[in-house]
Amino acid sequence: MRFYEKMGLYQIKRDSNGRRVFNDDDLEWLYFIQQLKAVKMNLKQIKVYGYLKRMGVKTLPQRIDFLYQHQEKLISQQQSLKKIIERMNEKIDKTKKKKTK
Template identity: 35%
Template sequence: MNLSIKEVAEKFNITPYTLRYYEREGLIPSVQRKDNGRRVYTDVDLGWLQIVSCMKATGMSISYIKNYVELCTNGKDTLEERRKIMCKQKEIINEEIKKYTDLLELVDMKLDYYDEKISKDELKKIITEKKK
């Protein structure tokens, strides 16, 4: 598959500027160009973009992603180091999940409090209206 920069930008919901930036930073190792200089993205390039997008979504910095991509391009000798990077990122994600789980528990407690108060107030209102 050969896609234009516009098509790839739409597919990954990013701007063409971002794609050019990723290429300059070495996050997409070897984007081909037509004779007229326009970029042509292949399935391999889309694979790299998928990896970059995934890592960015997990909060990994551009420099960290760049290091990872460089390791990938260096072949199988870097498998252990790449695995360490993924393990570290997994720890970071798990910390974020814990943080949001704690926040969700707090929100749930507040909702329970409001539900209880609203129910008691509604009950009082009904009792007061019946007495009239």
């Protein structure tokens, strides 16, 4: 979390003792960052999205477009993975047949 904070991905309020104080929006954003990283969005892209988010409602169209673009990449990767899995299944089947001979 300290890393994300240093990267400027979020700004968490602190109490009088310097401890981070999280509200529901902060936690939701941190969870979303983790989801974006899990689908291979790089930190630079996440930072851009975070900037747009902080700009408020006026950036909703840009954020939606941003997410659609990344979604398209994910769908393409999913289709590629599906083909790889199909080929792997074929190879497994062929190898099993050789084993039984």
